[in-house]
Amino acid sequence: MRNILLTIEYDGTNYFGWQKQPNKKTIQGVIEDAIKKITGEDVNLVGSGRTDRGVHALGQKANFKTESKIPTEKFPLALNSVLPSDISIKDAAEVSLDFSARYNAKQKTYKYLIYNHKTRPAILRNYVYYFPYDLDIASMQKSCEYFIGEYDFSSFCSSGSETNSKVRRIFDCYLTFENDCIAIYITANGFLYNMARIIAGTILDVGVGRIKPTDIPLIIESKDRTKAGKSLPPWGLYLVDVVY
Amino acid sequence: MRNILLTIEYDGTNYFGWQKQPNKKTIQGVIEDAIKKITGEDVNLVGSGRTDRGVHALGQKANFKTESKIPTEKFPLALNSVLPSDISIKDAAEVSLDFSARYNAKQKTYKYLIYNHKTRPAILRNYVYYFPYDLDIASMQKSCEYFIGEYDFSSFCSSGSETNSKVRRIFDCYLTFENDCIAIYITANGFLYNMARIIAGTILDVGVGRIKPTDIPLIIESKDRTKAGKSLPPWGLYLVDVVY
Known part of the structure; x- marks a missing residue:
């Protein structure tokens, strides 16, 4: 075996x-x-x-x-x-025979791709989230830093999550550019249900000026799902890597 | 009007x-x-x-x-x-009313994407040419330079081409990396039938050591289609830009 x-x-x-x-x-x-x-x-x-x-x-x-x-x-x-x-x-x-891809996972990295151009994509239509409005990239980048650390991420978890503890540690969260898109990378020891997509949606809220980067700690602290941004659609999200 | x-x-x-x-x-x-x-x-x-x-x-x-x-x-x-x-x-x-997207085109740029990894792509399956074997990138880069200039590109033209003159001017030809792929960019005042795909195939022949970069001028000079590489498949090719 x-x-x-x-x-x-x-x-x-x-x-x-x-x-x-x-x-x-x-x-x-x-x-x-x-x-x-x-x-x-x-x-x-x-x-x-x-x-x-x-x-x-x-x-x-x-x-x-x-x-x-x-x-x-x-x-x-x-x-x-x-x-x-x-x-x-x-x-x-x-x-080894006792290894489990699920239980032995130490960290995972997701990325979320935002296509920020005036007209919709054709080739990338199933692979990016199309958002045509102006974004304040510097503020989005700043907001990423506030997610790094160990927190109760209840505000960033859709109902339907099976886990008891909503505490997770985010090791890294940053914004970069790739393939004509904005890419948000998030590395954590685990992700709650829809957590990556809600974090991306909240960073997008910063980009349009709906909230400020310094609001992020308050949203985390509130443990209130309604305070965070919406969950962005699945087709912009990629599971990049799992580390054991 | x-x-x-x-x-x-x-x-x-x-x-x-x-x-x-x-x-x-x-x-x-x-x-x-x-x-x-x-x-x-x-x-x-x-x-x-x-x-x-x-x-x-x-x-x-x-x-x-x-x-x-x-x-x-x-x-x-x-x-x-x-x-x-x-x-x-x-x-x-x-x-202007007398403008023709066809006849007024001064230069076009194509790129060809080669996915050079051991296992086939999933997300990019319709957007790159999968080539799993080792490639000599430095030689491929060198070979690109030999395409730049005004030549009779008969060796790089599939039959079925309607044009009389096979002379074209290549303004630029280079190899770079993007989106986890090798990208070959070719800018010319016009392209013969399958010309971009045959040039990419010939550069790939250099990559596997089938021909040397210095063979390119001889292949051009021969005006013999059988001397050049094969035409790579269409799904790796992109019309990037047209300049007027």
């Missing part, structure tokens, strides 16, 4: 999110089917966490246990040969 | 190229339909040139004549409201 950890890229556009659901096409379900095709085994693929419908991943991590004789380094090409083109296994590594 | 010049971005994935064809979805055809919807007029949309099936554009230019009263600056939003999401009008400008 081996425990295999996969690194996975996917385009979430045409999936009902990560988690397996009856009669719905999900990332987990489709990869489990692919594993069955090449190993003959019914496995339970444990992801580092769920991603919502429409959310993308550049480096999702997930592990499964197998009795198959396929060499570990052959899994990416073997799985990619049977997976649809919008999911790609980027890497495979053998890990 | 006004003559309107549009700047157009499109995702070529689901189109049979630029040029209107009966019973096939083309960029030109779909935009002409959109213009009819907002002006009521049957126009002839003159593109700067055709792009092949699957080729993308960030800054295609095309003009049409109209009697409509719609203010020029309103055309992008008006057209985008009736166009499918994979085509976007980025700009509109009024030009």
